[in-house]
Amino acid sequence: xxxxxxxxxxxxxxxxxxxxxxxxxxxxxxxxxxxxxxxxxxxxxxxxxxxxxxxxxxxxxxxxxxxxxxxxxxxxxxxxxxxxxxxxxxxxxxxxxxxxxxxxxxxxxxxxxxxxxxxxxxxxxxxxxxxxxxxxxxxxxxxxxxxxxxxxxxxxxxxxxxxxxxxxxxxxxxxxxxxxxxxxxxxxxxxxxxxxxxxxxxxxxxxxxxxxxxxxxxxxxxxxxxxxxxxxxxxxxxxxxxxxxxxxxxxxxxxxxxxxxxxxxxxxxxxxxxxxxxxxxxxxxxxxxxxxxxxxxxxxxxxxxxxxxxxxxxxxxxxxxxxxxxxxxxxxxxxxxxxxxxxxxxxxxxxxxxxxxxxxxxxxxxxxxxxxxxxxxxxxxxxxxxxxxxxxxxxxxxxxxxxxxxxxxxxxxxxxxxxxxxxxxxxxxxxxxxxxxxxxxxxxxxxxxxxxxxxxxxxxxxxxxxxxxxxxxxxxxxxxxxxxxxxxxxxxxxxxxxxxxxxxxxxxxxxxxxxxxxxxxxxxxxxxxxxxxxxxxxxxxxxxxxxxxxxxxxxxxxxxxxxxxxxxxxxxxxxxxxxxxxxxxxxxxxxxxxxxxxxxxxxxxxxxxxxxxxxxxxxxxxxxxxxxxxxxxxxxxxxxxxxxxxxxxxxxxxxxxxxxxxxxxxxxxxxxxxxxxxxxxxxxxxxxxxxxxxxxxxxxxxxxxxxxxxxxxxxxxxxxxxxxxxxxxxxxxxxxxxxxxxxxxxxxxxxxxxxxxxxxxxxxxxxxxxxxxxxxxxxxxxxxxxxx
Numbered sequence: 001x002x003x004x005x006x007x008x009x010x011x012x013x014x015x016x017x018x019x020x021x022x023x024x025x026x027x028x029x030x031x032x033x034x035x036x037x038x039x040x041x042x043x044x045x046x047x048x049x050x051x052x053x054x055x056x057x058x059x060x061x062x063x064x065x066x067x068x069x070x071x072x073x074x075x076x077x078x079x080x081x082x083x084x085x086x087x088x089x090x091x092x093x094x095x096x097x098x099x100x101x102x103x104x105x106x107x108x109x110x111x112x113x114x115x116x117x118x119x120x121x122x123x124x125x126x127x128x129x130x131x132x133x134x135x136x137x138x139x140x141x142x143x144x145x146x147x148x149x150x151x152x153x154x155x156x157x158x159x160x161x162x163x164x165x166x167x168x169x170x171x172x173x174x175x176x177x178x179x180x181x182x183x184x185x186x187x188x189x190x191x192x193x194x195x196x197x198x199x200x201x202x203x204x205x206x207x208x209x210x211x212x213x214x215x216x217x218x219x220x221x222x223x224x225x226x227x228x229x230x231x232x233x234x235x236x237x238x239x240x241x242x243x244x245x246x247x248x249x250x251x252x253x254x255x256x257x258x259x260x261x262x263x264x265x266x267x268x269x270x271x272x273x274x275x276x277x278x279x280x281x282x283x284x285x286x287x288x289x290x291x292x293x294x295x296x297x298x299x300x301x302x303x304x305x306x307x308x309x310x311x312x313x314x315x316x317x318x319x320x321x322x323x324x325x326x327x328x329x330x331x332x333x334x335x336x337x338x339x340x341x342x343x344x345x346x347x348x349x350x351x352x353x354x355x356x357x358x359x360x361x362x363x364x365x366x367x368x369x370x371x372x373x374x375x376x377x378x379x380x381x382x383x384x385x386x387x388x389x390x391x392x393x394x395x396x397x398x399x400x401x402x403x404x405x406x407x408x409x410x411x412x413x414x415x416x417x418x419x420x421x422x423x424x425x426x427x428x429x430x431x432x433x434x435x436x437x438x439x440x441x442x443x444x445x446x447x448x449x450x451x452x453x454x455x456x457x458x459x460x461x462x463x464x465x466x467x468x469x470x471x472x473x474x475x476x477x478x479x480x481x482x483x484x485x486x487x488x489x490x491x492x493x494x495x496x497x498x499x500x501x502x503x504x505x506x507x508x509x510x511x512x513x514x515x516x517x518x519x520x521x522x523x524x525x526x527x528x529x530x531x532x533x534x535x536x537x538x539x540x541x542x543x544x545x546x547x548x549x550x551x552x553x554x555x556x557x558x559x560x561x562x563x564x565x566x567x568x569x570x571x572x573x574x575x576x577x578x579x580x581x582x583x584x585x586x587x588x589x590x591x592x593x594x595x596x597x598x599x600x601x602x603x604x605x606x607x608x609x610x611x612x613x614x615x616x617x618x619x620x621x622x623x624x625x626x627x628x629x630x631x632x633x634x635x636x637x638x639x640x641x642x643x644x645x646x647x648x649x650x651x652x653x654x655x656x657x658x659x660x661x662x663x664x665x666x667x668x669x670x671x672x673x674x675x676x677x678x679x680x681x682x683x684x685x686x687x688x689x690x691x692x693x694x695x696x697x698x699x700x701x702x703x704x705x706x707x708x709x710x711x712x713x714x715x716x717x718x719x720x721x722x723x724x725x726x727x728x729x730x731x732x733x734x735x736x737x738x739x740x741x742x743x744x745x746x747x748x749x750x751x752x753x754x755x756x757x758x759x760x761x762x763x764x765x766x767x768x769x770x771x772x773x774x775x776x777x778x779x780x781x782x783x784x785x786x787x788x
Contacts, residue, residue: 039349194517291316
């Protein structure tokens with residue numbers, strides 16, 4: 001057997017796996033081959049999407065299931081033994097394991113990140129691979145774990161026998177939390193972006209601590225009824241009869257796992273503080289879900305509970321740690337033991353990316369001042385001052401503004417899918433009701449079929465709240481559009497929400513991230529891979545805040561009457577019912593009205609509002625907003641890649657597949673679709689990427705694809721070929737003129753019309769004298785297209 005002829009898979013099967021078995025590794029429980037780490041970022045181009053290549057380790061070795069300890073990267077025997085090391089080190093960084101191996105079947109290169117003798121890398125023979133117990137002892141010793149701590153950090157995970165395994169970042173969150181508790185840490189903060197499985201992570205933490213008897217009585221606190229109920233029936237179901245929900249203000253002390261709304265165990269009066277029926281040391285573990293919503297505030301009801309049970313280990317879960325002068329999660333819990341951000345979730349392909357459509361309205365930008373003595377719709381004299389965006393829908397209602405926002409939302413849905421779930425965030429309950437009415441009128445045809453097409457879902461409205469589950473459940477067709485103010489900002493698992501509309505001034509980064517989180521879940525069964533934010537109140541300017549960690553793939557600002565749908569440009573959010581009601585005064589906008597007066601807000605019906613003309617903005621390859629013109633930005637990007645026009649032309653001519661250069665430049669942040677749109681809009685013509693590059697970077701006059709194709713035909717270029725080959729090349733030229741160079745470079749094009757008229761792909765290739773000659777003919781055709 002010639003080892004050089006074996007594939008990478010063969011090397012794994014014949015050499016690496018046997019070496020592991022010889023070293024005592026259990027292949028069924030300790031060795032995972034082709035272990036998936038990420039799913040591959042979702043790349044959005046216009047209305048289309050694809051996934052980037054996902055990261056997958058050839059081998060991940062586990063001391064026990066879900067406790068990773070080492071990575072092996074395999075290569076075929078044409079590589080050296082260490083050729084896979086750098087790739088493996090990248091995977092090891094993700095899983096945060098200290099032992100890394102690379103192999104080509106001859107032996108192993110061993111990278112020991114915690115080597116005590118200072119030799120980090122050494123070669124090992126196949127029979128010298130270390131045993132699992134050896135590696136674990138080295139690591140436990142390095143971390144200073146004693147026998148008791150070691151027993152806890154190796155406690156088994158829950159497994160139902162299915163293929164559901166924690167994702168790599170969930171493993172890290174769980175294992176780091178368990179280790180922190182083993183070391184005696186009693187206040188722990190876990191930061192995980194919305195949609196990344198915080199509750200499943202919490203379940204595994206609780207399960208391992210409970211099964212090890214390290215923690216015997218556990219309290220899980222949330223602030224929404226729906227969150228508690230979902231948790232009990234889904235992730236926490238394995239706790240079975242050991243679990244109860246605290247309700248009706250009764251404290252039954254015969255259970256081990258307790259779930260509760262914090263509102264259900266606290267109250268303004270002492271006798272309503274049900275938690276005091278438990279002794280202060282009753283619970284030894286408390287998990288606080290969405291802990292940014294109160295536990296950080298020193299005077300909150302959450303803090304009251306936490307301080308009463310101060311001897312318990314307390315774990316705060318949040319997507320958005322709250323850090324202000326008055327409120328601090330980190331001040332209470334300490335620095336996070338682990339953070340998995342929105343940006344990481346999008347990059348790994350576990351969360352949906354999003355586009356932003358920014359629509360500025362003229363009155364929002366310039367403000368509005370009433371004429372002296374002007375009265376509103378209800379006969380109230382309007383205070384004479386300039387009203388601007390922060391006043392609209394609070395101190396002053398411009399009815400035509402509300403109608404225009406509803407019209408733009410409807411226009412977007414008509415051009416995409418009118419049954420895509422949408423949430424419209426409004427300033428207050430009154431604004432949400434007016435927006436509901438405006439959307440009903442804009443969508444009268446669908447509302448006539450089902451009145452629940454548009455619903456107001458706010459804390460004061462029982463009919464709306466009753467539809468919240470139906471909005472969330474993917475199987476429920478209605479409601480489609482939900483208008484809200486505060487109720488749906490957090491804790492709502494709306495997997496199929498594809499449109500989020502911001503008609504609310506948002507000043508808090510915490511609230512902004514929570515709203516974005518309503519759309520970041522992916523649901524492939526229902527075609528949800530990305531979502532769109534339509535922003536009327538400039539809330540997305542918070543993207544520029546250094547604390548924001550998940551930039552959009554595209555920002556689009558339509559001009560005037562332009563469609564709100566972005567153009568196709570490349571890529572790169574009873575108190576016991578658990579409702580958080582608006583803060584006192586949140587819905588009472590009295591600005592400009594004396595106290596005691598009967599006017600809550602002025603309502604003006606006849607002031608015209610229009611969409612202001614704005615520009616399109618893009619993000620560069622590093623996720624930073626481009627503020628200069630698209631042409632200037634592209635010119636700089638090209639100058640970094642090519643010293644001169646001749647340098648570019650040489651590279652273009654030498655490269656067998658031109659699409660490779662186009663893809664490479666796209667990765668460097670050259671927006672070919674956007675350039676084609678901008679330059680084409682000015683001239684009304686369709687240009688090739690080659691011409692766009694030469695025109696933008698070196699001011700060469702561009703030719704359209706059609707002009708290039710006609711030039712080739714005029715040169716009688718085809719005379720050197722037989723009749724069938726000439727007809728194929730002529731059709732390839734027409735395809736180039738219509739669709740561009742990428743399409744003619746792939747042999748799959750021979751399987752579609754008009755090529756099917758010339759024979760099967762094999763017959764066509766034979767007409768050129770074989771596959772190599774066909775490819776050469778296409779390459780020569782491209783040379784002819786770009787000559788001169």
